[in-house]
Amino acid sequence: MKKLFINIGQLVQVRPGNKPLRGKTMNKLPVIKNAYLITENHKILDFGKMSDMPVFNHKEVIDLQGKLMMPAWIDSHTHLVFAASRAGEFVDKINGLSYEEIALRGGGILNSAKKINNIDFDTLYRQSARLLTEIISYGTGAIEIKSGYGLNTEGELKMLRIIKKLKKNYKLPIKSTFLGAHAVPSEYKNDKKAYIELIINDMLPVIAQEKLADYIDVFCEKNYFTPEETNLILQAGARYGLKPKVHVNQFNSIGGIEAALNNKAVSVDHLEVMTENDYELLSCSDTIATVLPGCSFFINIPYAPVKK
Template sequence: MTLLIKNIKTLVQVDESAKLKVCGKEMSKLPCLENAWLFIEDDKIKDYGSMDTCPSNAQETIDASGKLVFPSYCDSHTHLVYAGSREVEYRDKIMGLSYEEIAKRGGGILNSAKLLQETSEECLFDQSMKRINEIISLGTGAVEIKSGYGLTPESELKMLRVIKRIKENSPIEVKSTFLGAHSIPSQFRNNQTEYVDQVINEMIPVVASEELADYIDVFCDKGFFTVEDTDRILNAGMKYGMRPKIHA
């Protein structure tokens, strides 16, 4: 199947050279081509150019006069599966409170975890599918979704199973990240090592056996997980084939 998009007012991100990353001043550059065409074959971009070289042999043609064509957004960090909302904490943030201070007041991640633990898997799935359809409508073409609002073996697995169902039912690419080490549950405040052991010995093996996560992540910060905790958890996940990420 071939598709031609022609008369594009602006074709965005037409960089001829592949780049591993873009940072600093390079981020202000957005290469574009005016009055352009784009040729797609079997769902892959095959060629593009200015309208004076436009081909005419496509099976389907779209006239994009007056419109822009640009790549879909790849969102590499989301918490799309959650219950309730933390909007009430927005005021605390703009008043200058840190994540650590909000957490000590009973808010933040621990509050989200309590709400999620009380929500059924089916309800989480229905809510999350609405969110993923919304981000697709806004231009997202690939997304990473983290767990981390469960903080118990049962609820972390519930989140990851919801993410797996989203993968199976969504038209876009979805990657799953196990973030059991997102915060320290209240019952482990005086024995953080015990919770780290639970993540390593009880959660990671089941996550791996059910193939629920592509990546493993840890929130390494003051008031959360130490460098030593992070090293232990990431290495444990890597032994099961999960690629490491880090909140820091």
């Protein structure tokens, strides 16, 4: 069924094509005054000025009477499913500990993982659904949600099954990302290779079989996963059709962008620490640079050099 929207006062941020914008092309915000827009099965078919509108058949007409129409907020990087907040770490931070020191003490991601594995499915689902409802009320129209606080087969599957249930019960588009390689769990501290094998040989086949993920992610960072390990995990994901979205360059530039681009990543996320070589690589690719200013604000680290 076609839906025709007419008499749109201002149609904002609609442009032909689907390539990510680069450099100066981002300077311009397209606005069409007194516009129409037609959709079919939730996809935009055509748009333009009311005065240029062709005749459309078989449509439902919605008259906007001069109102503004713009895209909803698309949140492409979230960790919406979690058992308990990390607010307690503020005390560690006030006492002068760095993110890395908190993580090395078993705080941070590892601490969150312990909590995920101790909470039952229904409680975790209810908490996640409450948060999702809240962010929808703020204007989020599409969202990506990651696993990554399970760090064992059972915990990771639990998180991904919760995301799958959210997909089923909510109308907004939800994409799911498998982030088993978010950190190395303490029991594998001295045998990271075995944990990577667990991800590849135990978790991925079940995830693929139950269709639990759209993307695969790795935290490529010192004390987490190297570019070589990232490459191995992304390639394993690709064998099941999972596209990469990768955490890179949050604290150090260690070759994560290159590894992500070699695997045709949809996005590279964080980018607080960038080298000239990183800019060069990224500017020649179609991979989307995702920055997380909320994260910089929250953990008090430098912001990504967005202008550059």
